[in-house]
Amino acid sequence: MPWTTGNSLEKVFGVKKTKLIAESHTAAVDFIEQTVLNLKIDCDFERVPGYLFLHPSDNHDSLTKELAAAKNAGLDVQQMPSLPGTKEQVPSLKFGGQAQFHPLKYIKALCDAILNMGGHIYTNTHADKIDHEGIVTDKGFKVEAKHIVVATNSPVNNKFAIHLKQYPYRTYVIGAKIKKGSLPRALWWDTGDFSKNKEIAPYHYVRTQPHDDTHDLLIIGGEDHPTGIAEEAKVNEEDRYALLEYWAKKYFPIEDVIYSWSGQVLEPMDSIAYIGRNPSDKKNVYVATGDSGNGMTHGTISGMLITDLINEKQNPWQKLYNPSRFKIFAAGKTFFKELAGGALGYLKNKSHDSKPVEVGQILANEGKIIEVEGEKFAAYRDEHGELHIIGAECTHLGCIIKWNNDEKSWDCPCHGSRFTHEGKVLNGPANKDLEYFFKDE
Numbered sequence: 401m402p403w404t405t406g407n408s409l410e411k412v413f414g415v416k417k418t419k420l421i422a423e424s425h426t427a428a429v430d431f432i433e434q435t436v437l438n439l440k441i442d443c444d445f446e447r448v449p450g451y452l453f454l455h456p457s458d459n460h461d462s463l464t465k466e467l468a469a470a471k472n473a474g475l476d477v478q479q480m481p482s483l484p485g486t487k488e489q490v491p492s493l494k495f496g497g498q499a500q501f502h503p504l505k506y507i508k509a510l511c512d513a514i515l516n517m518g519g520h521i522y523t524n525t526h527a528d529k530i531d532h533e534g535i536v537t538d539k540g541f542k543v544e545a546k547h548i549v550v551a552t553n554s555p556v557n558n559k560f561a562i563h564l565k566q567y568p569y570r571t572y573v574i575g576a577k578i579k580k581g582s583l584p585r586a587l588w589w590d591t592g593d594f595s596k597n598k599e600i601a602p603y604h605y606v607r608t609q610p611h612d613d614t615h616d617l618l619i620i621g622g623e624d625h626p627t628g629i630a631e632e633a634k635v636n637e638e639d640r641y642a643l644l645e646y647w648a649k650k651y652f653p654i655e656d657v658i659y660s661w662s663g664q665v666l667e668p669m670d671s672i673a674y675i676g677r678n679p680s681d682k683k684n685v686y687v688a689t690g691d692s693g694n695g696m697t698h699g700t701i702s703g704m705l706i707t708d709l710i711n712e713k714q715n716p717w718q719k720l721y722n723p724s725r726f727k728i729f730a731a732g733k734t735f736f737k738e739l740a741g742g743a744l745g746y747l748k749n750k751s752h753d754s755k756p757v758e759v760g761q762i763l764a765n766e767g768k769i770i771e772v773e774g775e776k777f778a779a780y781r782d783e784h785g786e787l788h789i790i791g792a793e794c795t796h797l798g799c800i801i802k803w804n805n806d807e808k809s810w811d812c813p814c815h816g817s818r819f820t821h822e823g824k825v826l827n828g829p830a831n832k833d834l835e836y837f838f839k840d841e
């Protein structure tokens with residue numbers, strides 16, 4: 401996934417709307433800070449500077465253009481001759497007014513506040529049917545509602561409207577120990593590795609997090625790739641953490657890597673989230689999706705904007721984030737290059753890529769596509785040697801799923817649905833499980 405440049409936003413939205421986008425994110429950071437203060441939330445919130453630095457494969461012009469765009473957007477930005485906190489002497493831009501916090505501690509406190517105010521939160525409940533009247537769970541319970549907000553990473557309540565306008569990526573993160581005080585408190589991100597992909601350069605993002613008395617954590621992310629298509633870049637999912645560690649060691653004084661995880665990011669065709677009324681639906685159904693790696697601020701903007709829509713209050717960001725917008729001509733080049741190189745390329749080569757193998761060829765901890773009487777199935781042999789067979793056609797629109805050996809999941813390269821080895825849906829847009837045909841015991 402490329403990082404969203406102010407310069408590219410200016411090309412798509414113009415200077416005035418880019419300023420509005422910047423203002424919405426600034427307002428979201430202020431909202432979080434104010435909420436932390438009001439509710440006295442202990443979530444390590446702190447204001448820190450952010451440093452954008454030049455990747456060696458990129459041209460110095462990138463920073464110059466970004467500086468101009470950031471100034472046009474009214475952001476607090478200045479050029480730096482070097483990169484504070486790192487071993488390398490690379491030019492950078494310093495952004496003031498940024499912040500970091502522990503999102504799970506923050507969310508926990510928000511949940512407590514909702515419960516204290518008489519709200520109810522239900523988890524582990526599958527909404528099977530979602531429409532303007534409410535939801536019906538997979539157990540048949542009906543919940544009626546005046547307003548329905550679908551904030552499920554990828555919306556599970558529509559088949560097409562949103563999913564043809566955004567693209568799913570896997571992103572990888574490691575947490576490495578650093579000696580306390582060895583780095584300033586800050587955020588860092590680079591302009592992207594153009595040697596890997598000159599159109600859509602994947603970038604790295606870095607921040608600190610308090611850990612114990614002697615060490616902090618440095619959280620380092622990146623090495624993204626379109627979901628289900630890791631092997632296009634000849635690096636499988638499970639090998640991406642080592643690349644992150646290798647990259648981080650060049651810049652930062654990291655010690656042991658003690659955490660690693662991956663996540664899914666949805667990249668909208670014009671780089672800003674889809675927040676508002678669900679396209680082609682009744683007025684009381686809303687979606688929030690397409691976070692583009694800015695989930696903390698886009699999530700907060702969603703809360704602020706959808707609250708105003710429900711209360712029929714004017715909001716300056718309503719048109720900007722409207723999920724029905726379609727900026728094909730302005731934003732199409734990068735998006736469609738990725739789509740053509742990714743899902744469409746995959747579909748074109750589908751029969752070759754998913755060439756079935758014999759069940760006997762599948763080793764422990766491996767997942768492969770097999771074929772029985774002309775029909776494709778997804779087969780996974782677990783660490784005990786037991787075979788699990790599920791349907792291979794994604795329940796969203798029927799693409800053939802691919803094995804992700806890092807997460808031990810079946811991922812769909814078309815719009816990012818993910819399933820367990822028993823076919824349970826993990827991630828939309830699919831909202832139905834795959835059929836679980838067989839467990840070899």
Ligand code: FES
Pocket residue numbers: 794795796797798799812813814815816817828829830
């Ligand atoms: S996610 Fe759309 S076909 Fe699989």
